[in-house]
Amino acid sequence: MPGVVIVGACQAGAQTAVSLRELGYEGTVTLVGAEPSSPYARPPLSKAYLAGAATAESLSLRNASFYEAQRIDLVLGDRVVDVDLDGGCATTDSGRRLPFDRLALTTGARVMRLPVPGADLDGVLYLRDLADADRLAALLPAARSVVVVGGGFIGLEAAAVCRAKGKDVTVVEMLPRLVARAVAPEVSAFYQQAHERRGTRVCLGRTVTEIVGQEGVSGVRLDDGSELPADLVLVGIGVRPRVELAEQMGLELRQGAVVVDQCARTSDPRVVAAGDCTLLPHPLDPGVMVRLESVQNAVDQAKAAAASLLGLEQPYCSVPWFWSDQDDLKLQIAGLSTGYEEVVVRGEPDSERFSALYYRAGRLIAIDCVNRTADYLFVRRLLGAGGTLPADLVSDADVPLKSLVDV
Amino acid sequence: MARIVFVDPKGVSHEVQGAIGATVMDTAVKNGVPGIVAECGGFLSCASCHVYVDDAWIDRVGRPEDADDPTEAEILDDAMAECQPGSRLSCQVVITEELDGLLVRVSPEQF
Structure with missing residues (x-):
């Protein structure tokens, strides 16, 4: 039997493989990734690794011996192109041919590039992979001034690390x-x-409007004509799903993403998809389609995908959650x-x-909880149970949320 | 390396070798110990790596209230599974040579 090929050796891809085994699948499982490292x-x-508190080794999701024991074949440093x-x-890419009878797409997303003159200068960096x-x-050690383009989570996390390392940091955000x-x-104002x-x-x-510099970056020009000095420019302006393969297969796409149902099934019964590349039903409100870029989504959707690959129905309906660490601010x-x-x-x-x-x-x-983990844990559980809290009673921070309602 | 023994919720023992400096959670996940879900990856955002440290080891491992950051104690207080005297989030337990032979039980509910 040809088995399952999983395209994308990432969080969602690895989880799909692991879940297939947990569900008792005995066939071949091949996990293919373009990057050289295991998932x-x-x-x-943009947090601990950049700060020097984590290593490539510690980021790896599983040991080589685990994949071996689970008979999950890793094909790394090679991209599925057809x-x-x-x-x-x-x-x-290298001409390997991987037979399958079921396919999982966990192709993730790629960063959006800054479309301005000078964006290809040395010292203009993105933050997506290792x-x-x-x-x-x-x-970073040699840089004095860092301009972060994009005031989203990744940009702010990286800005916080750079600032903590004593760099002169400016965050430029297009929105107000x-x-x-x-x-x-x-919360933005905070x-x-x-x-x-x-x-x-x-x-x-x-x-x-322009990245200024001769060989390397020296500054960033803004639309008001001003120029910020910069030794490094870090761009975090969002991602776009990788959908070339889905497109080639004729799968339904919307908003540039692969459309899936609550069981991570695409428009073709032979293909499931999970993670950043998908547009999926809101897990708690399935009439609304959403894109979610998070570990939790990658993992929970991959579990549903693995079940669907085996003909089981295990809809994904858990509470979405996220976190962002910026200096000592834990969101x-x-x-x-x-x-x-x-x-x-x-x-x-x-x-x-x-x-x-x-x-x-x-x-x-x-x-959204900033340094209030108890609120977060309680509400996550409450939303999962379909509960709510009276809006007129929650503002008193001294009253524990769990005292306001029975769950 | 240090030897860590996990007893999963079904009562099955799993012995793995953990690198000095790695966390108990990380060691469990990388080796596929059942029951350690570790959803948040070790960032004190969930209780999905909750373990009960064996009585004989808790003094060496330390208790959540010993930490400067109150978050672990808050999370354990709210965890679905019963919080016991040996309760720890295994993502907060760093393996040292002193912990060679550590015995932990994996909590039955990970939230």
């Missing part, structure tokens, strides 16, 4: 507030102030706040310990 955790790249669905064969992080780590896509204005308190400059509502998010109508702040943001609770139609849909 590793990406989130620490899939013949009817013939059941995936072909790699090689990017190693390049940054090698250049930080992390605008993911959090309420109150992050701006928190980074400014730590000595980082935040430049909002500005776009980069934990449960639920999805998209489409919220009301936000209630609990605690004093200036104390760097507070939560923001998001409501729609009078029901709690999400929470």
Whole structure:
């Protein structure tokens, strides 16, 4: 039997392979990845790894002996470039032919490049994979000033590490507030102030028009004509799903991503997809389609994908959650706040310990917690149980949330 | 390397070698010890690596309330599985030579 080929040796890919074995699958499992390293955790790249508190070894998700014992064949440093669905064969860059009867796409996403003159100068860096992080780590010690383009989570995490290393750091964000896509204005304002308190400059509502430099970067020109000095430019302006193979196979795509159902099934019954490359039903509100870029989503969706590969139905309906560490600010998010109508702040943001609770139609849909883990844990469980909290009672930070409702 | 023994929720023992300086959670996950889910990867955002440290070892391992950061104690307090005197998040237990032979039981519910 030809078995399962998993395209993308990442968090979602590795989980799909592991879950296939946990579900008792005995056939061949081949996990193919373009990167040379065995599957590793990406989130620490902009946090602990950059700070020097983690190593490539510690980021790796599983030991070689584990894959061997589980009979998961790793094909690394080789990219699948062609899939013949009817013939059941995936072909790699190096010409390897991998037969399959079922296919999983965990192709992830690629960073968006900065579309301005000078963007290819030495010293303009991105942060997506281990090689990017190693390049940054090698250049960072000699750099004095760092400009971070993009005030999203990755940019802010990296900015915090650079600032903690004593660099002169400026964050440039095109929108009028930080992390605008993911959090309420109150939380954006908090992050701006928190980074400014730590000595980082935040430049909002500005776009980069040019990267200035001769051989290497020397500065960043903004749309108001001003120039920021920079030895390093770190770009974190978002990602786009990798969908070339899905496109080639004729799978349904929407918003540039592979459309899947709650069981991670694509429009073709032979193919499942999981992780950053997918557009999926909101796990708690399946009528709404969402894209989720997180470890939790990669893992939970991969479990559903593995089940579907075996003809089982195990819909993914767990509470989405995220985290972001910036200096000593620990942000934990449960639920999805998209489409919220009301936000209630609990605690004093200036104390760097507070939560923001998001409501729609009078029901709690999400929470952002800064250094308030107990709030986060409780709400994550509450949302999973379909519960809510009265909006008029949650603002008193001295009253534990769990005392407000029975779960 | 140090020898770590995990007793999974089914009562099965798994003996693995952990690198000095790695965490107990990391060692479990990399070797596929059942029951250690470690959803957040060791960033104190969940209780999915909850273990019970054997009585004989808890003094050497230390207790969550010994940490400067109160987060681990908060998480354990809220965990689905019962918090016991030996409860630890294994992502917060760093392996030292002194912990060679460490015995932990994996908590039955990981949240």
